[in-house]
Amino acid sequence: MSDYVIPFFMALIMIIGLAKKVDVFSEFTEGAKENLKAAVSVLPALIALMTAIGMFKASGALDFISMAISPLTNFLGFPEECIPLAIIRPVSGSGALAVFENILTDVSPDSFAGRVASVIIGSTETTFYTIAVYYGITKVKKTRQALPASLAADFTGFILSALTVRIILG
Amino acid sequence: MIKWIFAAMLIISAVIGAADGNISEVSSAALNSCVEAVELCIYLTGGMCMWGGLMRVAEKSGITDVIARLFRPVLKHLFKGLDTSGKAFHAICMNITANLLGLGNAATPLGLEAMKRLEEEEGENEVTSRNMVLFVVLNTASITLIPTTAASLRLKHGSAAPMEILPCVLITSVCALISALVIAIIFDRGDRK
Numbered sequence: 279m280s281d282y283v284i285p286f287f288m289a290l291i292m293i294i295g296l297a298k299k300v301d302v303f304s305e306f307t308e309g310a311k312e313n314l315k316a317a318v319s320v321l322p323a324l325i326a327l328m329t330a331i332g333m334f335k336a337s338g339a340l341d342f343i344s345m346a347i348s349p350l351t352n353f354l355g356f357p358e359e360c361i362p363l364a365i366i367r368p369v370s371g372s373g374a375l376a377v378f379e380n381i382l383t384d385v386s387p388d389s390f391a392g393r394v395a396s397v398i399i400g401s402t403e404t405t406f407y408t409i410a411v412y413y414g415i416t417k418v419k420k421t422r423q424a425l426p427a428s429l430a431a432d433f434t435g436f437i438l439s440a441l442t443v444r445i446i447l448g
Numbered sequence: 449m450i451k452w453i454f455a456a457m458l459i460i461s462a463v464i465g466a467a468d469g470n471i472s473e474v475s476s477a478a479l480n481s482c483v484e485a486v487e488l489c490i491y492l493t494g495g496m497c498m499w500g501g502l503m504r505v506a507e508k509s510g511i512t513d514v515i516a517r518l519f520r521p522v523l524k525h526l527f528k529g530l531d532t533s534g535k536a537f538h539a540i541c542m543n544i545t546a547n548l549l550g551l552g553n554a555a556t557p558l559g560l561e562a563m564k565r566l567e568e569e570e571g572e573n574e575v576t577s578r579n580m581v582l583f584v585v586l587n588t589a590s591i592t593l594i595p596t597t598a599a600s601l602r603l604k605h606g607s608a609a610p611m612e613i614l615p616c617v618l619i620t621s622v623c624a625l626i627s628a629l630v631i632a633i634i635f636d637r638g639d640r641k
Contacts (some may be wrong), residue, residue: 279602291502295509302505309504311499316564317493323559325485330457332481336473337465378601387607396602396613400595401621407557407586411492412584413576415560415568418573421450423635424584431589431628432606435620442616 316415323414327407331370340365356440357391359384363398364436368405368429373400393447397439402432451484496557502541503561512538515545527579528630536565540583547590559587581632592621 279430295302334340344361351361359381366373381395413421465474500572506512513533519541520532530537539562546555595617602610604609 284554288502291506291509291511294511295505297507300505300508305505305508306501308501312504313496313500313561314493316500316560317489317496320492320560321486321489325482325491326454326518328485328488329478329481330454332477332484333461333465333474333567334457336470336477337461337579338452338468338470339460339464342464342468350496358539375601376598378598382601382605386492388606392602392605392607392614393616396595397616397620399601400598400613400617401592401624403588403590405478406453408588409584412559412563412587413580415563416580417572418567418574418576418580421580421584422576423632424576424581424588425450425453426586427581427585427628427632430631431585431624434627435589435624438620438623439616442619443613446619447601447612 320411321415323410327410331373331406335366335370335373354437354440355393355444356436359391360395360398360436360440363395364432367398367402368432369407371404371407374404390443392437393443397443398436401439402435403433405429494557495553496560499554499557500561503539503558506542507535507538512542516541519544526582530566530579531569534565534569536562536569539565544590545584545587547587548593555587555590560584578636581636582629585628586625587631589625590623591625592617 292302295305307385307436333388340362343365348358349363349400351358363374363377366377378395378399382392385392387396409421409424409428413424461474462471465471503512509555516532516538523537523544524530524532529539539558542585543555543558543562546558550601551636563580566577566580566583569578595613598613598617602613
């Protein structure tokens with residue numbers, strides 16, 4: 279179904295554009311040219327962030343932190359298997375998918391931990407990456423409450439994923 | 449804020465890497481990740497140029513106007529002081545449309561377009577504007593209608609009902625977005641200086 283959306287959306291824009299007598303080719307290339315410059319300006323932020331994430335993942339810090347906070351998560355009713363996922367999720371999208379795959383290999387997707395992990399993947403986003411890239415294209419250095427607010431969303435997501443699975447799926 | 453996290457990640461990686469005996473992995477990760485960042489940027493550039501071009505055609509054809517009109521009643525209360533007929537507002541609406549349709553690859557280029565336009569309309573500054581924060585929050589905590597990635601991986605690992613998580617995902621992502629918006633609005637410190 280979702281395979282239809284993009285091609286037909288593009289076709290629709292072309293049809294309406296031609297009907298409105300827009301020079302669709304030169305407008306397209308003009309818009310593409312503008313964004314080419316913008317894309318390059320994101321690169322420094324990407325390099326900083328991905329270097330930090332790559333080193334962090336390789337160092338084994340993930341397991342170390344998981345172990346350190348497990349008493350707190352047990353208290354909140356959050357499955358232990360999902361702690362590494364909760365830590366990596368705000369930082370790295372591909373890292374989170376790899377951890378999610380590991381969880382589903384270790385436990386059944388229909389177990390409590392498997393369901394909670396699925397809800398986390400389905401309902402949260404890669405917070406740090408989004409903030410770094412979105413602000414990376416602007417001159418902004420002080421992002422104020424953007425990060426705390428986004429992390430609050432992630433935290434709410436982790437707590438509620440365990441809660442909703444327990445209540446709705448039993 | 450970002451500077452502390454960036455520094456902390458590098459320091460923690462060095463210390464724990466050395467303590468755990470992973471220091472050679474940390475070293476090669478440092479050298480390889482920056483190359484991966486360039487690869488990702490090339491990948492992003494393709495998307496940004498393609499969607500930027502398409503956006504411009506859609507703008508000239510009056511299509512973004514129609515989509516913006518659908519979102520205007522809701523979004524005009526959120527983004528205060530933003531011209532709802534301007535390019536920034538149009539790009540914001542296109543980004544939200546892509547997010548709702550689950551088109552993550554299209555949402556990022558359109559989101560970057562919106563950030564660039566917001567900066568043009570609100571003026572360059574070292575401090576973020578309120579509207580920028582709200583827009584970024586809409587993307588870091590966006591509502592998921594259909595969790596396609598999670599469901600397909602569940603199916604692959606033999607789930608009896610891959611889509612059973614749908615109500616949980618919907619409730620969780622709506623509550624996460626609400627908590628993010630509430631915090632973003634409560635801790636808004638007014639005009640930037």
